[in-house]
Structure formats: C-alpha cells, structure tokens
Amino acid sequence: MPKKKKVKKTKKTKKLKLVKTKKPTKSLDKKNTIPGPEEKPEIKKIKKQPTEKKVYNLKDFVVYPKHGVGKIIAIEKAKIGEIEIQFYKILVEKEKLTLTVPINQQSKLRPIASINQINKCVSILKTKPKIKRTMWSRRAQEYDQKINSGKIYELAEVVKDLNKNTDIIADQSYSERQLFEKAYERLKSEFEAVLNISPEDVKKKMDKALGRTNLSESGE
Numbered sequence: 001m002p003k004k005k006k007v008k009k010t011k012k013t014k015k016l017k018l019v020k021t022k023k024p025t026k027s028l029d030k031k032n033t034i035p036g037p038e039e040k041p042e043i044k045k046i047k048k049q050p051t052e053k054k055v056y057n058l059k060d061f062v063v064y065p066k067h068g069v070g071k072i073i074a075i076e077k078a079k080i081g082e083i084e085i086q087f088y089k090i091l092v093e094k095e096k097l098t099l100t101v102p103i104n105q106q107s108k109l110r111p112i113a114s115i116n117q118i119n120k121c122v123s124i125l126k127t128k129p130k131i132k133r134t135m136w137s138r139r140a141q142e143y144d145q146k147i148n149s150g151k152i153y154e155l156a157e158v159v160k161d162l163n164k165n166t167d168i169i170a171d172q173s174y175s176e177r178q179l180f181e182k183a184y185e186r187l188k189s190e191f192e193a194v195l196n197i198s199p200e201d202v203k204k205k206m207d208k209a210l211g212r213t214n215l216s217e218s219g220e
Helices: 002-033 035-052 115-126 136-147 152-162 174-195 200-212 213-219
Strands: 060-066 068-080 083-091 097-102
Touching: 035 068, 060 083, 068 174, 115 152, 115 174, 115 200, 136 152, 136 174, 152 174, 152 200
Parallel strands: none
Antiparallel strands: 060 068, 068 083, 083 097
C-alpha cells in the first residue's frame, strides 16, 4: 500500500514543472511585437505637417469655401503669449468681409482655378440639369454643402441644376432662387478673377452657357 502513494506524488511534480516552463516564452513574444506598430504613425504625422503649408503672396486671389473668392491684402505677424503667429488678411469684396487666416491653419484655402478648369465649368453649365425627385429639404442641404465645399466643379453643378432658363419668380421657390443666386455669384466672382474681364462680360459668358441669353436680351 505505501508504494502506490509514492507513484501519485511523482506524477504531480512532473506536471507542475511543464506548466512553469511555458509561461516565460509567451511574455517574450509580446515584448517583441509591441514596439514595431507604435513607431510608424509617429513618423507619418511629422511628414504630413510641412505639406499642408502653402505660400501665397500679396494681391493673390484665394478661395475660402464658406465665403468664396478673396484677395490677400496683408501678411502680418502677431504674438499670442510667447508664440509668434503669421497670418493672412483676406478681403472678400462680395460679402464686404475681411478674414484672418493663420498660415499654419490654411488647409481650407485653395488657389483660384486655372483657365482649363474654367473651361470645364463652362462645359458643365451647358449640360442638362439633373432632375431629382427627393424632398426639397434634402436637395437644399446637398446644394448648400456643394456651394460651401470650395470645389469649383460642384459649384458649377449647382448653378446648372438650379437654372430654370427663366426670370419669372413664380417658376422658382424663394429658397431655390436664393441658392441659385448664391452659387451663381460665387462662380461668377471666380470667373472674373481668373479671366480678368469685366463682370458684364462674365455674366454674358455664363448666361450663354446656361441658355439665358434670350432672357437677358429681352430684359434690355
């Protein structure tokens, strides 16, 4: 009987030894895998910072999405605490507004369009408007987002889609006409800055593309 008891004890001790040897191998694998992925995003962030900075000069035209085309009238410096900040002063003539945009926070600014982009906008204005059957409240939100996006092609699409080829107020709701005029004026101001022609000539160019020439002639 005492011999059988001794055999049971030896089996238990062997099992305990095997469990102890497995623990340190798992902890070593975790230490090796942790530092690799943590270092990569830090390097990417440092690389992105200088690419966001653009250089504009005095009297350059720029586009601020929520307000449209503006002209840089000054580049100034100011101290906030111990930090020196450089910023642009931008005059938006259409809205009689002066914006202050820090140079290191100018990701929303963009240069005015090229002549090729203006020509593409003219071709967009010539196409047929897209008729959507969704509720006007949803469409109005989409149009407003496009107007404030700062993207010239989206702006041209809004002008084209809301163009009714008529000056009769009854043919458009008040909100529809407001959005059309807002988009039309934004696009017109960028046409003026790029083409460097009079507002009257720009209006004729846009109205011709929209098929509104007969209406403007009859109005005269």
